[in-house]
Amino acid sequence: MVLRKSLFFAAVASLYSGGRAVDNGLAVTPQMGWDNWNSFGCAVSETLLLNTAQLIVDYGLKDLGYHYVILDDCWSAGRDASNNNSLIADPTKFPNGMKAVADAVHALGLGFGMYSSAGKYTCGGYAGSQGFETVDANTFASWGVDYLKYDNCYNQGQAGNQLISYTRQVVSDYSMMQANHARYATMANALNETGRPILYSLCNWGEDYPWNWGSTIANSWRITGDVYDSWDEPDARCPCDGPDAWNCGLPGFHCSVTNIMNKASFVVSKAQPGAWNDLDMLEVGNGAMSDAEYVAHFSLWAAVKSPLILGNDIRVITPADLALLSNPAVIAVNQDPSGSSAARKWLYATNGTDAYGGASIQLWSGNLKSTTGGDQNDVVVVLINGNNDTTVMNATLADIFVDNGPAGTAAQVKMSWEVRDLWANRMSDAEAQAIITASSAAGNATTGYNATRVGAGRYNATKTSYAEGLANNDPLLLGKVSTTVQPSGTIIATVDPHGAAMFRLRALPTGKKDEL
Ligand code: GAL
Secondary structure: OHHHHHHHHHHHHHHHOOOOOOOOOOOOOOOEEEEOHHHHOOOOOHHHHHHHHHHHHHOOHHHHOOOEEEOOOOOEEEEEHHHOOEEEEOOOOOOOHHHHHHHHHHHOOOEEEEEEEOOOEOOOOOEOOOOOHHHHHHHHHHHOOOEEEEEOOOOOOOOOOHHHHHOOOOOOOHHHHHHOOOHHHHHHHHHHHHOOOOEEEEOOOOOOOHHHHHHHOOOEEEOOOOEOOOOOOOOOOOOOOOOOOOOOOOOOOOEOHHHHHHHHHOOHHHOEOOEEEEOOOOOOOOOOOOHHHHHHHHHHHHHOOOOEEEOOOHHHOOHHHHHHHOOHHHHHHHOOOOOOOOEEEEEEEOOOOOOOOOOEEEEEEEEEOOOOOOOOOEEEEEEEEOOOOOEEEEEEHHHHOHHHOHHHOOHHHHOOEEEEEOOOOOOOHHHHHHHHHHHHOOOOOOOOOOOOOOOOOOOOOOOOOHHHHHHOOOHHHOOEEEEEEOOOOEEEEEEOOOOEEEEEEEEOOOHHHHHO
């Protein structure tokens, strides 16, 4: 009995310790890519994936770092009893089989992702992987899969606290946990045992606090129910809105960008290299938000180190959306080598007319690796305007550096900072249109599109990583100098309704240093 108890506590301690991230060497910076779900749902096919993959190359999105092409739910036709119960790719949607898709994606220099669920069925009602973890992991590896998004539907009640979510069965003998009888951990082990590095993306919607245990087995974990193409539309199906919604028992779906930002604000410290809070796929380009709202959505996802997974139909991307998603100065914040998330420093309710307690304005900031060669970090600052009107917003150095010392006492508050606007150099719509036109001008027999080398002046992270580019002070990554903020000063920005201003602060040499 005593032994049992101590084993139990040992197991619990190892689950809860946070520990270091899963050691598969992947997602050292947040993963980037495209997933079909937000714009296509179950309408998946080989043609869709390969056309999209080609466009990701043609439009320079691959060069910017969007690497994984991820096939979401609804791809299978059940299990093959005569072949070890392995999953079968739907022959109508994938006439050449899944390995052919993976090979074609790889031939473009991209990674291939797939989806399953830690339940009896997937959310779309297709065969799930619970109880078939090893056979499915082996199938994925044999097809050449590089990424698994692992969902939470039809888990047969095996959720409700951290151990149950983590464990596959409610075990009567706690020592069984040492043998890895675990729902999400079973798949982690099965993936590891294939010997193929497969990025592991948990999708249990923030249920059972995955930020506490996800880092021990996975590269990222969703923190909320499904995102919706809406800035702040309240929806009863995504409960727990507002600034105190950290403990949401029902993740739901139809979660607005504002709702997800609130939920993210509590768990930012859990992000670390190899293990990230996933705020869900991007809605940029799906048409229901304004350009300013998409700017704020993208800025915030980048600053908190969420995976950046495109969720739009790339075949009909607008120039404005291509320009937005191609901003290397913002992506460089997401891919910063220090891998620490920005945090919300304040949120003030305003007299705006938005639902759910009125509109709010917010300041987020956090450390970035220094690009000045000094020992002082760069800093990212994001001001978000939830008001329905253009708003002049202020970020004081005292608030930005509150973690370094309260009430303006931080040494950094007494310094001067170069302020660089990270949206100032957004590509023009005309430039983005030229890329789109050149790429889709003439049909290519396989994809319907012509691969076109994208123009100079765009960042190519496949040649020079963001870490290197930042170390070299590549101007494409540093935005545009907009002003200098003096000691104890304030950054002032005029922010669009539901929009964001985003800055990189770089330390200016102090007078003292000059004298030395
Ligand atoms: C949801 C998941 C979505 C999508 C969908 C597929 O549970 O959160 O991102 O994968 O299932 O059915």
